[in-house]
Amino acid sequence: MSRYSRSRGFTLVELLVVIAIIGTLVALLLPAVQGARESARRAACQNNLHNLAIACQQYHDNNLSFPSGWIVNVDPTSGSALQNSEGWGWGALLLPYLDQRNLHKDLAVTSQRLQATLAGNNPNSLLNGNVNNVKNLVSTPLKIYICPSDTGAQGRGQVDQFRAFQGLGASSGVGAGFPQGISNYLGVAGHRRVTGTSPNTGVFFGNSYIRMADIPDGTSNTAIIGERDTQYCKSGSWVGTENTWDFFYRDVSIVTGYDQPRLNAPPDPNTGNTLGPYLCGEGFSSLHVGGAQFAFADGSVRYVTNGVGYNYVNLSGGIACTATSGQNANDHRDPRNGVYQRMMSRSDKLPPGDLQ
Numbered sequence: 001m002s003r004y005s006r007s008r009g010f011t012l013v014e015l016l017v018v019i020a021i022i023g024t025l026v027a028l029l030l031p032a033v034q035g036a037r038e039s040a041r042r043a044a045c046q047n048n049l050h051n052l053a054i055a056c057q058q059y060h061d062n063n064l065s066f067p068s069g070w071i072v073n074v075d076p077t078s079g080s081a082l083q084n085s086e087g088w089g090w091g092a093l094l095l096p097y098l099d100q101r102n103l104h105k106d107l108a109v110t111s112q113r114l115q116a117t118l119a120g121n122n123p124n125s126l127l128n129g130n131v132n133n134v135k136n137l138v139s140t141p142l143k144i145y146i147c148p149s150d151t152g153a154q155g156r157g158q159v160d161q162f163r164a165f166q167g168l169g170a171s172s173g174v175g176a177g178f179p180q181g182i183s184n185y186l187g188v189a190g191h192r193r194v195t196g197t198s199p200n201t202g203v204f205f206g207n208s209y210i211r212m213a214d215i216p217d218g219t220s221n222t223a224i225i226g227e228r229d230t231q232y233c234k235s236g237s238w239v240g241t242e243n244t245w246d247f248f249y250r251d252v253s254i255v256t257g258y259d260q261p262r263l264n265a266p267p268d269p270n271t272g273n274t275l276g277p278y279l280c281g282e283g284f285s286s287l288h289v290g291g292a293q294f295a296f297a298d299g300s301v302r303y304v305t306n307g308v309g310y311n312y313v314n315l316s317g318g319i320a321c322t323a324t325s326g327q328n329a330n331d332h333r334d335p336r337n338g339v340y341q342r343m344m345s346r347s348d349k350l351p352p353g354d355l356q
Helices: 012-063 101-106 114-118 131-138 168-172
Strands: 185-190 223-227 256-258 291-296 301-305
Touching: 012 185, 012 223, 012 291, 012 301, 101 131, 114 131, 114 168
Parallel strands: 185 256
Antiparallel strands: 185 223, 223 291, 291 301
16 A cells, blocks of 8 residues: 655645734834934934034134134125125035035135136136036035935935025026035024124124134033934025025025024924924924934034923014124023023023933
8 A cells, every 4th residue: 555745735824824923023123123224324413413513623723713604795895795695604614624625626615705606607717617517516415414314305415496596696607596515414503593794692603703712601512513304494505505694595594503493393384384483494403303413512412302491582572582782682691591592502601401
């Protein structure tokens, strides 16, 4: 009598059980993998901020001050402001300290106004009149200015269309609405909402010349650079501003932020606007969970949570503190200000408090 060996296969029930177990394991593992990836992205972002802070210190060593927040263009004859005249931002001034000397030279950052560069003018005869070259230069995506967690960045890493150049230089050269290079890192302007050359309480403002000696609160207590995301709050640019004498989407808030808008402030529920004086388009934000990272004048980087102590004292009235003289000029020194406000003022003479 012959014997037959029969191999036994899986039953449908057993197969479904195995699939269910695998699915459960994947569901348990996926958040851990995503969390590990975000931790790596956050660490890379922290490294970017640290390197930017070190570059600021190197700039200070060579020029005896931190770079100006933005360059204000004035008529050399009359001394009056040049309206709609694009000016370089602190990010462009730092380029030689970020291994971008060639980009800094080709843009002619130190030899002429941004308005002239956007128009196609260049002291280098090989580059002069080459508008296409200018387009490539001012839209160059620089990794050190882009947070890896910022999933709202589009294309080559260009600024939001609402913040594209429309000034005199762009209109006569690269074209109105041409998008410049994006930056997720904005300079800390301070407690006031001011334009032009009006002084502010932070490190970066119009034609500012802030030295280490001008930070009596201590370099470890004074934030100089913070994050802003592209997805909700329109980020900023490393290149510069369109009009340093007005408040609009392409104004000084494209290179700096101040401390009235709450950290990660949501859009206006009625309009969806993120670019108002109370909102994150003029403040700081990130796509990290629960907060954002800030670089301090001593080169350190700290994670600041959304729950940081916040209280914006404005005795001047109106939508924001703007007084630079008179009885309300020292609103930033009011002890009722929150920790968030104190960390963005370099000389409020108030204890820093707990950033967490």
